Amino acid sequence: MLDLMRLFGQVVEEQSFTVVARRLGISQPAVSNQMRALEEKLGVKLLYRKGKGFALTSEGEVVYRHAKHILEEWSELMREIGGSERLMNGKVHIGASHIPGEYLLPIYLASFRKMYPEIMFKLSIGDSLEMAEKVLAHEVDFAVVGAVFDTEKLASQFWLKDELECVVSCDHPGWNQNIDLNTLKEYPVIIRETGSGHRRAFEEALAERGLDLQDFNIALEVGSTEAVKNAVRAGLGYSFLSKHALEFCEKQGLVWTNVKDLYIERGFYLLTRRNKPLTLIADECYRFLVTQKPHGIIPK
Missing domain, CATH: 3.40.190.10 (Periplasmic binding protein-like II)
Structure with missing residues (x-):
């Protein structure tokens, strides 16, 4: 019965049989059948069609209110007795x-x-x-x-917190280990795709310095961190990567380099x-x- 009440609560809160079915990994008819089973057990109608969706009957509103309370109390009970x-x-x-x-x-x-x-x-x-x-x-x-x-x-x-720092191939010739931001504009850069938090952080850091991505020599735009690493390793250009992705960057054929007056944090x-x-x-x-x-x- 608890499972039926929990399912009923999800249907009411999501206002969609389809969404609940997708979240639970079951079919929509299975959700509908469970709702009918709950109505039969209680002997009342809980939902009725309204336009393309549905609404609660007066009995359904009462059941929903009590179901929420029962489920909250049950969860609290299990937590208190160490049975969660x-x-x-x-x-x-x-x-x-x-x-x-x-x-x-x-x-x-x-x-x-x-x-x-x-x-x-x-x-x-x-x-x-x-x-x-x-x-x-x-x-x-x-x-x-x-x-x-x-x-x-x-x-x-x-x-x-995450930090982004400039990386380049270990084999890159004549790369300055303490480079100026304006000098970077001369070299090819590899960037992430639009929509990534990585790219947004990079763009915001540039904007604070009056710069834009279009001021740089973009060689490649890619959709994953591993693709960025492989492109940098191959010598296609430099990029900015999360420290979380390169704990031992030298072993991966990459080296960090400092960019003067540029600190990218997200x-x-x-x-x-x-x-x-x-x-x-x-x-x-x-x-x-x-x-x-x-x-x-x-x-x-």
Whole structure:
């Protein structure tokens, strides 16, 4: 019965059978059948069609109000008796931009799964804007991105700091280890695609100095950090990369170089739908990530 009430609450909050079915990985008819089963158990009609959607009957409003209270009390009960781990199973679908998705989250999710081995994760990786859109479309539970998206429907919580620094191939001839920003404009540069938090941070840092990407010699625009690294390693040009992606850059055929008067800093943020509660397991995972801090990155 608790599962039926939980499903009913999700349908009401999302206002969509399709969205709930997608999130749970089941068919829309399966959700409809479960709602009918709940109505039969209670002996009342909970929903009725209204235009292209649906609305709650007066009985449905009463059931929804009590269902929320019952589920909240049940979760609190399980937490107090140390039984929340028995509820911690199922799937958490997380969206992530490239740096947190490829270099940070796998480590933290492994630690989290040691506490709750019944949980399965799905990790979708793309640029920050794409992940924000997935959060809005209910395609992921929450996301970790490299840009702020505080809107009417999205909420961002700061997670940790990132720094971008200039990298060049170890074999690059005559590269100055303490180069001037204006001199950089003469060399070919590799940049990330529009929509990435990485590119946004780079553009904002340039704008503060009265510069624009069009002032630079753009050789290549790519959609992933690994593609940037490979292009730099091949000698196609220099780029700016996250320190999280290059802990031992010399071993990867790359070297850091200092750019005078240019410091690029950004944050990684946990992104959720505003005023939309996460599932129990997604919320537990979110709270776990909030408490985690990376090693090896020292704030300036």
